[in-house]
Amino acid sequence: MDKLNICIDIDGTITSPYHFIPYLNEIFSKNITQDECNTYNWNELYGVDMDTILNEFHTNYMYSYSEAEVVEGAKDIIDELYSKHNLYFVTARNPKLTDVTTNWLTEKGLSHIDVHLLGSDYKIDKAKELQCNIFIEDNPSNAMQLAAEGMKVLLIDTNYNKEIEHENITRVNNWNDIKEAIESYS
Secondary structure (H helix, E strand, O other): OOOOEEEEOOOOOOEOOOOOHHHHHHHHOOOOOOOOOOOOOHHHHHOOOHHHHHHHHHHHOOHHHHHOOEOOOHHHHHHHHHOOOEEEEEEOOOHHHHHHHHHHHHHOOOOOOEEEEOOOOOOHHHHHHOOOOEEEEOOHHHHHHHHHOOOEEEEEOOOOOOOOOOOOEEEEOOHHHHHHHHHHHO
16 A cells, blocks of 8 residues: 555644634624534624634634644544554644644644644645645635645535535545545545
8 A cells, every 4th residue: 555645634623623613602702503603704603804803812712722622533543544644734723823733732642743834724735745645624615725636635524514515525524434535545
């Protein structure tokens, strides 16, 4: 079996896709539920522009990143994949979040995987640079961009990406599905 280059997003893939909702609800005095989180655009959910949301979040809620839990099965399957393939975390997180991200990855036992904080949702150039064969993602826009560039995308099924379809996108429900998809690909 050839080694694959697998890029993995962090937020919404190894953490819950809805992790940030309680914090955002607290900031903006809303009560949005997981079921109501049917768009990736927080501006639509909270009625506040994204720069304001991120500024408030990174000023007063930075701790929320360190409170995130790794979703069931992710750590073990990532470790198993790491023994057979090249893995990279590729995240839209701002490079200002490097310390909180690397500390969190260390705490969760995932510091052995290279992490790339792009500060942008545009992941195509980094994926090409890493010669990505498979990208694990939850963001519908990112998934479509990567798929349109010919990359295989494993899309974590969420309420906010239900409408996304492309021949290069395989929808997965959990990390066991991800493992099976990668095994069938390789």
